[in-house]
Amino acid sequence: MAQRVVIQLTDDLSGVAIRAGKGETVTFSIDGTSYEIDLTATNASMLRKALRPYIEAGRPIKVSRARADRIKIAGGARTVNR
Numbered sequence: 830m831a832q833r834v835v836i837q838l839t840d841d842l843s844g845v846a847i848r849a850g851k852g853e854t855v856t857f858s859i860d861g862t863s864y865e866i867d868l869t870a871t872n873a874s875m876l877r878k879a880l881r882p883y884i885e886a887g888r889p890i891k892v893s894r895a896r897a898d899r900i901k902i903a904g905g906a907r908t909v910n911r
Contacts, residue, residue: 841866 838847838854852869855876868876 838867840869840872842868842872845869 838852839845840847840852847867847869852867853873854865854867855873856863856865857876857880858864866876
């Protein structure tokens with residue numbers, strides 16, 4: 830017997846369900862702590878706009894290979910077949 834598992838992401842800021850392809854998981858870091866947040870495309874854009882002045886004034890750092898290879902989750906409902 831096959832199982833079908835559907836994962837529905839919810840915007841962590843607004844609580845709205847994220848439709849397939851209409852959001853993303855955003856990873857950011859501050860004060861030595863890394864965070865992930867699931868956001869609709871609109872809220873992800875707003876986050877980037879709010880951080881833009883700080884990103885432009887800052888300097889990038891090298892990311893470890895293990896972190897760079899990590900798979901990011903795309904927003905929206907996804908299906909996993911088992």
